[in-house]
Amino acid sequence: MTNDEIFSKVQAIIVDQTGEDKEKVTLTTNIKQDLDADSLDIFEVINEIEDEFDIKIETEEGIETVSDLVTFVEKQLAQEKE
Amino acid sequence: MTGIQIVQSASAVPAHTVVNDELNAYMDTSDDWITTRTGIKQRHVSTGQTTSDLCTSVAQKLLQQAGWQAADLDFIIVATMSPDYLTPATAAIVQGRIGAKKAFAFDLNAACSGFIYGLKVAEGLLQVSGNRGMLIGGEVLSKLVDWHERSTAVLFGDGAAGVLLKNEPSQTSAFLATDLQTFGELSDRLTAGYQPVNSVFATDTTAAHQKYFEMDGRAVYKFATHEVPASIQRALQKAGPLVHGIDYFILHQANQRIIDQIAKRLDQPKDKFLTNVADFGNTSAASVPILLAEAIQAGVIKRGQTIVLSGFGGGLTVGTQVIKY
Known part of the structure; x- marks a missing residue:
């Protein structure tokens, strides 16, 4: 899966969960600050991402921006292939 | 499909309510935080009523609404994770207080799924032993809550409710x-x-x-x-x-x-x-x-x-x- 594909899936999940416009969710978007998401929103986004990509995200620590999420998913998917 | 039906339903909750802002006195929290994360605005909290007190109120209401006599009941099940005692069972206390002499009575603990588990147990009992049962879910969770722990205390409340069940073929139920x-x-x-x-x-x-x-x-x-x-x-x-x-x-x-x-x-x-x-x-x-x-x-x-x-x-x-x- 390419980074662009991961991003568009992550973007769709965030849009669905937070009700934000698609254009507002970019790689540099800070999920907590820019989207007014609380801890449960973020947790739910992580839940959906886990289901979508069939990976485990044990902690949301270090995940601030959409780019952080995409990178995390990319790494997890790469690890699973090994 | 079975002929089991819910005949009546009733509830009883403590009169005392505690709104979110009142919890500030015991822990660092706010109405806004609780409302946005849980949807909870208030909870009913016992100032002395026990689980069996609440369940007995429910039982009395149920019998009155249905026009049944306590002696008509074949069994009483109370689903609870906060009974008055480990023994006697809450259901036994209720059975004694309402005088349901024919009914056998016991508690069932499956926590928040207790009422649903109870419906299945009651369905099975109604098919083999008698045809009139009472199932109540009752809790006084406030005694199991650390009222200074904001991550859990804001969530729980006290109350009881139940149903009368009978086994009789019905067109609708x-x-x-x-x-x-x-x-x-x-x-x-x-x-x-x-x-x-x-x-x-x-x-x-x-x-x-x-x-x-x-x-x-x-x-x-x-x-x-x-x-x-x-x-x-x-x-x-x-x-x-x-x-x-x-x-x-x-x-x-x-x-x-x-x-x-x-x-x-x-x-x-x-x-x-x-x-x-x-x-x-x-x-x-x-x-x-x-x-x-x-x-x-x-x-x-x-x-x-x-x-x-x-x-x-x-x-x-x-x-x-x-x-x-």
């Missing part, structure tokens, strides 16, 4: 399908009321133990939003052609956000999911019957409608019962 599942490997994710081994023979009586609610919120949230839709889907599949559309879903009232998420995952409109978590908080085994009784009394739920009842919580447990009311 029936129990259609059940799904019960227990996930014991997750038992430590939600605990309360540990009973320490502290007899004179115990080798270590100083071991730390937690009497109050402890919860891995993330794990329970994830469990609920995944396993409840799965349980409902399994039950509906079992009911199969018996179900032509669901009129209402009555889920355990733990958290509005969980209920919204389950609605979304089931791809069902939110307005089919009745809620009263704002007024009662999480009352564990009492939450499904309190909401059921409220909806029936308000005329929202009517005879012949198809209703999905679903509970989830400590155990971890999940359970779904599909009924034609």
